[in-house]
């Protein structure tokens with residue numbers, strides 16, 4: 009079978025997909041990307057507008073977009089292929105599982121979380137991504153001096169996440185981060201049109 013018939017979606021482009029079937033062991037990023045460069049992760053990446061912009065702008069860095077919905081993950085993969093972005097990979101998986109089980113110790117430079125699902129009802133708070141256990145797992149995966157960046161329109165979740173971060177001594181607030189250099193994302197555009205307030209916070213790993 010000709011190569012193009014076996015993988016019609018990819019054509020001659022490098023494959024941006026990481027397998028959602030891989031549940032163990034952690035990845036070796038230099039093998040995944042074929043080079044040793046800083047690795048950043050965008051969790052709940054949506055349609056990948058932000059990850060695509062970062063990968064285009066910073067070709068010297070590697071990016072992984074993690075998204076649980078297949079339709080959205082596929083849009084990210086198409087963006088990587090269309091733009092021949094060899095420094096952008098996409099994984100359809102649950103974010104917390106990915107950080108805990110598929111990221112080796114001190115293997116990430118930064119984690120970005122933009123507009124995470126807020127789960128506003130108290131009885132659903134356990135579903136929130138940014139809770140103590142996640143900060144602890146993320147502290148294992150991120151290098152010393154690396155960072156975690158949160159952008160959200162949900163004030164209550166924003167305050168809740170800060171309290172959860174305080175329970176994990178590995179993270180200290182990075183008061184110098186304003187987020188002004190950050191590219192936009194699909195939900196950022198959406199919420200800007202609605203005139204919603206945006207809350208941003210970064211933490212630095214000790």
Ligand SMILES: C[S@@+](CC[C@H](N)C(=O)[O-])C[C@H]1O[C@@H](n2cnc3c(N)ncnc32)[C@H](O)[C@@H]1O
Pocket residue numbers: 051052053054055074075076077080101102103104121122123124125137193194195196
């Ligand atoms: C409100 S959207 C924000 C998307 C994007 N970050 C943006 O700023 O446009 C939240 C996204 O996170 C994804 N998501 C929610 N929980 C997730 C989880 N536990 N693991 C992976 N993706 C998740 C959703 O499917 C959705 O695409």
